Amino acid sequence: MSAPREAQLLIVDDNEDLAENLREIFEPRGFRVRFTPSAAEGLAWARSAGFDLAMVDVNLPDASGADLLPALRSASPLGEVVLITGHATLDSAVAAVRGGAFHYVVKPFKVDELVxxxxxxxxxxALRREREALSRKLAASERRYRDVVESSRVLVVGLDARGIVHLFNRRAAELTGLPAEEAIGRPALEALIQPEARDRVQKHVRQTLAGASSGEFEAPLTARDGRTVTVRWHVVVAGAEAAPDEEIAVYAVGTDVTDGRALERRAAEAEALAHMGTLAAGLAHEIRNPLNAALLQLHMLGRGLGKVTSDERDPLLARTRVVEGELRRLERLLSDFLELARPRPMAREPVALQELLDDVASFQEPAAAAAGVALVRCIDVAKAVGDRERLKQVFHNLLVNALEATPQGGTVTLTCRSVDAGACAEVVVADTGRGISATTRERVFEPFFTTKGAGTGLGLSIVRQIVERHGGAIDLESVDGRGTSVTVRLRSTTDPE
Ligand SMILES: Nc1ncnc2c1ncn2[C@@H]1O[C@H](COP(=O)(O)OP(=O)(O)OP(=O)(O)O)[C@@H](O)[C@H]1O
Ligand SMILES: [Mg+2]
Structure with missing residues (x-):
């Protein structure tokens, strides 16, 4: 035989004649032979140069071959060890084979057998080396794949045919607040999709698996902080063959598109308003003239009636007041709408928020008392820069919404403080009212969206427009049935626009 490459043969035997014989047998067969009579030296060789094959005498002057075996194997893990033994020590050779030697040869040996x-x-x-190399490659490729999946900014979830989660990447865990260990083994629908959308999603996934639809859909997910986010899912079948129950059959890859959708909606709203604006501003102007004329006439009618001394006066007066109330409501609607569609220039002056908020809250105090709602103020000194009247309108609208949503016995809290080392003011209007459902939440800032019989649905649209024109930000959080909290941030300094 000839060795596939120059194989390293290490002979550890104190019998020099025998060693010489072995050299004569193996060197012509392409082995590079090293010979040493002692266990200690053999081990040193193995450690420095390694070996492919070691032939070790069971009886060495400084150790037994069986004792040397584990040290040799760990010095050169891919090498094999063959023990050489006389009949007398066959037992220990057999024991050594059980302990990891490849085989043993009994002296005197036949050359053919030895070879x-x-x-x-x-x-x-060689097989072992190949296996090691393959499993290293496999581990590396698995690591690479895991790194990609884990570091990805998209959600990656693997499900079996029953819809049970088997893979839940880091992003999925971050967004849901559910650690992978807890998600794995649970139904994916339960972990990732809000209850009202589950039937729809399940149907969609089935159709995708049957090849009947695109495998893309959007669904609401409850994020770790209780927010509802919209995730766009892409579902792909894992393999061509049907997977057994315990294996991943489907991968769902999801992207959080909440911000994108909100932006699209804002753009559409702005566009719609711009279109409406021109038309409506003209129309509103036309309505306002007769409206004012009617109000004036009504006023005069009231004065005229005051001079009449008949029994019929009081009911007539009451009626004119009703009509006046309605006309004023119409006027307010018109002003709100005009404000939204054709905003007027804004003042930019320092505004002491604590005073402004105290005014707004005091104005609402009687309404709160009548409704049996506690109106709590926690107002620190804070400053904003902008338009006093517009800012008043912002907090007025928010307080009215909060009071309207809160049942008797509830609380509305108005908080104001200076934040970011005085660079900003933060005002929070929080209520313990009925809250807002996930579907309504998406629409509250749309102009004309209202759930109230007598609402115009312009309140929050105006609030947001004013806050944004001040370079501020507004955030609405709500838990259905538990209450709503609206946070407005305004700049306290004039610097950047
Ligand atoms: N604090 C709140 N709690 C519960 N729902 C709210 C709250 N604030 C707003 N909403 C919801 O958002 C909708 C829109 O509010 P918005 O202020 O824009 O209009 P509105 O209050 O209905 O009418 P108006 O124009 O008279 O203010 C409301 O109809 C209500 O469903
Ligand atoms: Mg309102």
């Missing part, structure tokens, strides 16, 4: 054993040992070594 066959060496050949088999080398083959085994």
């Amino acid at each position: 066959a054993t060496a050949e088999a040992a080398l083959r085994q070594g």
Whole structure:
């Protein structure tokens, strides 16, 4: 036989004649032979140069071959060890094989047998090396794939055919607040999709698996902080063959598109308003003239009636007041709408928020008392820069919404403080009212969206427009049935526009 490359053969035997014989047998067969009579030296060789095959005498002057075996194997893990033994020590050789030696040869040995054993040992070594290399490659590719999945900014979830989660990447865990260990083993629908959308999603996934639809859909997910986010899911089938129950059959890859959708909606709203604006501003102007004329006439009618001394006066007066109330409501609607569609220039002056908020809250105090709602103020000194009247309108609208949503016995809290080392003011209007459902939440800032019989649905649209024109930000959080909290941030300094 010839070795596939120059194989390293280490002979550890104190019998020099025998060692010489072995050299004569193996060197012509392409082995590079090293010989040493002692266990200690053999081990040193193994550690420095390694070996493919070691032939070790069971009885060495400084150790037994069986004792040397584990040290040799760990010095050169891919090498094989063959023990050489006389009849007297066959038992210990057999024990050594059980302990990890490849085989043993009994002295005196036949050359053919010895060569066959060496050949088999080398083959085994080569196979082992190949297996090690393959499993290293496999581990590396698995690591690469895991790194990609784990570091991805999209959600990656693997499900079996029953819809049970088997893979839940870091982003999925971050967004849902559910650690992978807890998500794995649970139904994916339960972990990732809000209850009202589950039937729809399940149907969609089935159709995708049957090849009947695109595999893309959007669904609401409850984020770790209780917010509802919209996730766009892409579902792909994992393999061509049907997977057994326990294996991943489908991958769902999701992207949080909440911000994108909100932006699209804002753009559409702005566009609609711009279109409406021109038309409506003209129309509103036309309505306002007769409206004012009617109000004036009504006023005069009231004065005229005051001079009449008949019994019919009081009911007539009451009626004119009703009509006046309605006309004023119409006027307010018109002003709100005009404000939204055709905003007028804004003042930019320092505004002491604590005073402004105290005014707004005091104005609402009687309404709160009548409704049996506690109106709590926690107002620190804070400053804003902008338009006093517009800002008043912002907090007035928010307080009215909060009071309207809160039942008797509830609380509305108005908080104001200076934040970011005085750079900003933060005002929070929080209520313990009925809250807003996930579907309504998406629409509250739309102009004309209202759930109230007598509402115009312009309140929050105006609030947002004014806050944004001040370079501020507004955030609305709500838990259905528990209450709503609206946070407005305004700049306290004039610097950047
Ligand atoms: N604090 C709140 N609690 C519960 N729902 C709210 C709250 N604030 C707003 N909403 C919801 O948002 C909708 C829109 O509010 P918005 O202020 O824009 O209009 P509105 O209050 O209906 O009418 P108006 O123009 O008279 O203010 C409301 O109809 C209500 O469903
Ligand atoms: Mg309102």
